[in-house]
Amino acid sequence: MPAGYDIREFPAFAVTVDIVILSVVDGVLLVLLIERKDKPFKKAWALPGGFKRPDETLDQAARRELREETGVDAPRHISQFGAYGDPKRDPRGNVVTVGYLAVTPEVGAIMAGTDASDARLWPVAQVLDGSVTLAFDHRRILADAVERAAADLESSALATAFLGPTFTLSELQRVYEAVWADDLDTANFRRSLVSSPDASYVEPTGRRAEPGGRGGRPPELFAAGGSWTEDGSPVKRPRRRGRAR
Amino acid sequence: MPAGYDIREFPAFAVTVDIVILSVVDGVLLVLLIERKDKPFKKAWALPGGFKRPDETLDQAARRELREETGVDAPRHISQFGAYGDPKRDPRGNVVTVGYLAVTPEVGAIMAGTDASDARLWPVAQVLDGSVTLAFDHRRILADAVERAAADLESSALATAFLGPTFTLSELQRVYEAVWADDLDTANFRRSLVSSPDASYVEPTGRRAEPGGRGGRPPELFAAGGSWTEDGSPVKRPRRRGRAR
DNA sequence: CGGGTAAGGGTCAAGGTGACATGATCCTCG
DNA sequence: CGAGGATCATGTCACCTTGACCCTTACCCG
Numbered sequence: 001m002p003a004g005y006d007i008r009e010f011p012a013f014a015v016t017v018d019i020v021i022l023s024v025v026d027g028v029l030l031v032l033l034i035e036r037k038d039k040p041f042k043k044a045w046a047l048p049g050g051f052k053r054p055d056e057t058l059d060q061a062a063r064r065e066l067r068e069e070t071g072v073d074a075p076r077h078i079s080q081f082g083a084y085g086d087p088k089r090d091p092r093g094n095v096v097t098v099g100y101l102a103v104t105p106e107v108g109a110i111m112a113g114t115d116a117s118d119a120r121l122w123p124v125a126q127v128l129d130g131s132v133t134l135a136f137d138h139r140r141i142l143a144d145a146v147e148r149a150a151a152d153l154e155s156s157a158l159a160t161a162f163l164g165p166t167f168t169l170s171e172l173q174r175v176y177e178a179v180w181a182d183d184l185d186t187a188n189f190r191r192s193l194v195s196s197p198d199a200s201y202v203e204p205t206g207r208r209a210e211p212g213g214r215g216g217r218p219p220e221l222f223a224a225g226g227s228w229t230e231d232g233s234p235v236k237r238p239r240r241r242g243r244a245r
Numbered sequence: 246m247p248a249g250y251d252i253r254e255f256p257a258f259a260v261t262v263d264i265v266i267l268s269v270v271d272g273v274l275l276v277l278l279i280e281r282k283d284k285p286f287k288k289a290w291a292l293p294g295g296f297k298r299p300d301e302t303l304d305q306a307a308r309r310e311l312r313e314e315t316g317v318d319a320p321r322h323i324s325q326f327g328a329y330g331d332p333k334r335d336p337r338g339n340v341v342t343v344g345y346l347a348v349t350p351e352v353g354a355i356m357a358g359t360d361a362s363d364a365r366l367w368p369v370a371q372v373l374d375g376s377v378t379l380a381f382d383h384r385r386i387l388a389d390a391v392e393r394a395a396a397d398l399e400s401s402a403l404a405t406a407f408l409g410p411t412f413t414l415s416e417l418q419r420v421y422e423a424v425w426a427d428d429l430d431t432a433n434f435r436r437s438l439v440s441s442p443d444a445s446y447v448e449p450t451g452r453r454a455e456p457g458g459r460g461g462r463p464p465e466l467f468a469a470g471g472s473w474t475e476d477g478s479p480v481k482r483p484r485r486r487g488r489a490r
Numbered sequence: 491c492g493g494g495t496a497a498g499g500g501t502c503a504a505g506g507t508g509a510c511a512t513g514a515t516c517c518t519c520g
Numbered sequence: 521c522g523a524g525g526a527t528c529a530t531g532t533c534a535c536c537t538t539g540a541c542c543c544t545t546a547c548c549c550g
Contacts, residue, residue, distance in 0.1 A: 010296045012257035015330065015341050051255045054339050058330035083328040083343045085260065085303035094299050096260050096341065098328045151400075170528075188508065190529075215517035216527030231484065236507085239476060415497075433539065435498070461496030462546040481538085 013085075016097040017062045018049035018138065019078075020145035021070065022179075023107040023121060024162050029178040030121040031142060032070060032107060033134070037118070040091045041135030045122070047142065049097065062100040070107075070119070076161035077103040081148040082141070089137045101145045103161040125181075150179050154237050157228030168209050168219035169193065169202070182238055192234040200225035201234055258330075261342040262307045263294035263383065264323075265390035266315065267424075268352040268366060269407050274423040275366040276387060277315060277352060278379070282363065285336045286380030290367070292387065294342065307345040315352075315364070321406035322348040326393040327386070334382045346390045348406040370426075395424050399482050402473030413454050413464035414438065414447070427483055437479040445470035446479055 021032040033045040048069040052061040058080065066072050078100055085096040107121065126132050128143055152158040153176060160167070162175045173189050193201045202222035211218045227234075266277040278290040293314040297306040303325065311317050323345055330341040352366065371377050373388055397403040398421060405412070407420045418434045438446045447467035456463045472479075 010259050011299045013260045013297070013299075013341075014255050015258045015260070052258070052330060052341070054256045054258075055332055057332065058328055058341070061330075080328060083303060083325060085297060085306070085343070087300050087302065096258075096297070096303070096343075098330070098341075155396075168528090185508070185510090186528085187510085187530075192507090211517065213517080214527085215525060217515040217517090217529075219528055238508095413497090430539070430541090431497085432499075432541085437538095439498095456547065458548080459496085460494060460548040462498075462548095464497055483539095 011094070014092075014095045015052040015058075016049055016095060017052060017058060017065055017100055018047040018097050018141055019062055019066050019069075019100045019102050020047060020081075020142055021066070021072070021075075021102045021104070021107060022124070022145070022149060022162075023103070023105075024175045024178045025121070027174045027178055029124045029146070029181075030107075031124050031127060032119065033122050033127075033132075034069065035118040036135055044135040045132060046135035047138045048119075052098075058098050062098075062102075066100075066102055072102070072104050072107070075102045075104040077101070077158055079152075082144050084137060084141060086137065097141075099141045099145060101148055103149075103158065105162060105164045146179070150237070153179055153233060154235070155232040157224060157233070159233065159235070160224040160228070166205055166207070166221040166223050168221060170219060172202075172222075176235055180237055182240070184235070184238070189235065192236075196227075196234070199227040199231065199234070201227050257339070259337075259340045260297040260303075261294055261340060262297060262303060262310055262345055263292040263342050263386055264307055264311050264314075264345045264347050265292060265326075265387055266311070266317070266320075266347045266349070266352060267369070267390070267394060267407075268348070268350075269420045269423045270366070272419045272423055274369045274391070275352075276369050276372060277364065278367050278372075278377075279314065280363040281380055289380040290372075290377060291380035292383045293364075297343075303343050307343075307347075311345075311347055317347070317349050317352070320347045320349040322346070322403055324397075327389050329382060329386060331382065342386075344386045344390060346394055348394075348403065350407060350409045391424070395482070398424055398478060399480070400477040402469060402478070404478065404480070405469040405473070411450055411452070411466040411468050413466060415464060417447075417467075421480055425482055427485070429480070429483070434480065437481075441472075441479070444472040444476065444479070446472050 023030045023032070032048065034048050036042055036044050036046050048065060050065045050069070052058060056064065062078060062080070066075060066078070080098060081101050082099045083096065084099065087093070089095065122132055124142070124146055127134060127139065128146070134142065149158065159172055159175045163171055169190055170186070173184055173186065177184055203225045205221045205223055207221045208218045209221055268275045268277070277293065279293050281287055281289055281291050293310060295310045295314070297303060301309065307323060311320060311323070325343060326346050327344045328341065329344065332338070334340065367377055369387070369391055372379060372384065373391070379387065394403065404417055404420045408416055414435055415431070418429055418431065422429055448470045450466045450468055452466045453463045454466055
């Protein structure tokens with residue numbers, strides 16, 4: 001039998017998918033974590049995920065695990081961002097995992113429906129700075145996912161995936177500010193989305209949001225337009241010459 | 246024994262790495278392909294690659310396969326861009342592969358050193374339009390790699406990885422034009438790299454390249470500067486409102 | 491020496507960006 | 521019911537970047 005033909009001659013790995021589900025609530029970037037029930041890393045916080053099955057693609061595995069572990073059936077965004085195969089990343093050995101980034105506006109509401117005791121949203125900043133410890137190499141995976149999300153905000157319609165079908169411009173701005181950990185000028189932000197005559201990033205609905213309780217003029221509600229896919233996001237990430245905020 | 250503990254209960258996969266080695270020669274974007282010696286897809290062209298070993302990371306596997314199959318020891322750039330796990334992607338079944346993009350300026354010279362009979366550079370355009378047929382799902386993988394390379398040209402120093410330690414500005418411009426399949430204005434290209442007072446993308450060496458044989462002023466030789474990593478590439482991809490070239 | 495070729499440098503107008511000021515609308519509270 | 525605060529919405533202006541184009545410089549070749 002020629003070399004390379006029989007696949008059984010080669011080392012076998014378990015393949016998993018791990019899902020980074022991001023959300024922005026009150027201007028804070030959050031990630032959905034679950035508390036592990038089994039060894040290893042029992043009772044530690046971890047990214048939701050699970051084993052790929054032989055009869056499904058990686059994308060299908062990611063969507064299945066997302067549905068099974070969080071109840072999210074149709075995420076507004078899901079995309080692969082990296083694969084991890086360090087031999088020491090799982091004490092059980094030989095586990096290669098593929099990371100997926102998922103975004104959906106209703107994470108908070110959906111979580112209330114599932115068993116909330118072993119799953120909750122954590123501020124990403126707390127996890128990345130070590131205040132919350134994650135199992136396996138999930139902190140590294142989370143960091144990569146956030147980095148990818150920050151980059152995709154600038155080149156796709158990812159920001160709108162954090163919000164519902166209609167949203168206010170300040171809600172959209174808070175998404176950018178939370179993911180980029182930077183402040184944007186309100187007036188310039190509005191101009192970049194509304195001004196252009198031929199491009200349509202947001203379409204006015206004519207309706208207004210409910211007043212926010214803290215006073216202030218009720219903002220107009222917009223829906224996502226069609227220009228995102230062609231030209232990417234009109235909002236540019238500030239290139240600070242010195243320090244960020 | 247608790248569920249999820251024993252890894253052997255779960256389906257086993259073979260894990261491979263496939264490497265897309267790109268090069269620009271005479272303004273044409275090329276990819277290194279090898280001719281398969283074994284079934285399946287015997288005698289078809291394919292991306293170099295091979296099986297990950299249990300004691301190495303994915304990155305290490307990619308570098309090892311790159312070295313073993315092409316002789317490239319220290320590529321100027323190598324990065325992961327995607328994982329592929331369609332159950333039908335390999336007729337032997339259950340093979341998950343991780344794609345790597347590699348760029349090195351000396352591909353042509355290195356190829357002469359290896360057994361040239363079963364490895365050669367092909368124009369990417371010919372492969373993507375179907376003139377050359379690839380094994381497995383390697384055409385899809387190649388397309389993803391080229392797309393990633395085009396994006397990374399704009400946000401990193403990837404362009405300089407196609408060239409040696411010193412290069413002329415027109416050589417650098419041809420890299421951008423080949424990967425983007427678009428023409429750039431020579432004067433504006435130069436300005437974006439040279440003009441800025443505080444940033445240093447290219448540093449003049451004072452030396453000049455050998456005359457090119459077809460007449461013309463011999464160009465100045467530059468070395469890559471340090472501003473690429475901070476601010477990304479100063480060259481912006483043309484956003485054509487209609488068709489490309 | 492003269493023409494061909496490519497590098498290198500300059501100009502100009504149009505549009506985008508950052509910073510900031512001003513006006514509009516609604517809430518809460520006294 | 522009016523004042524003040526909060527937020528949304530609009531306007532202005534200087535500066536920078538970008539795209540398009542022209543012209544000069546330097547070298548090779550016949």
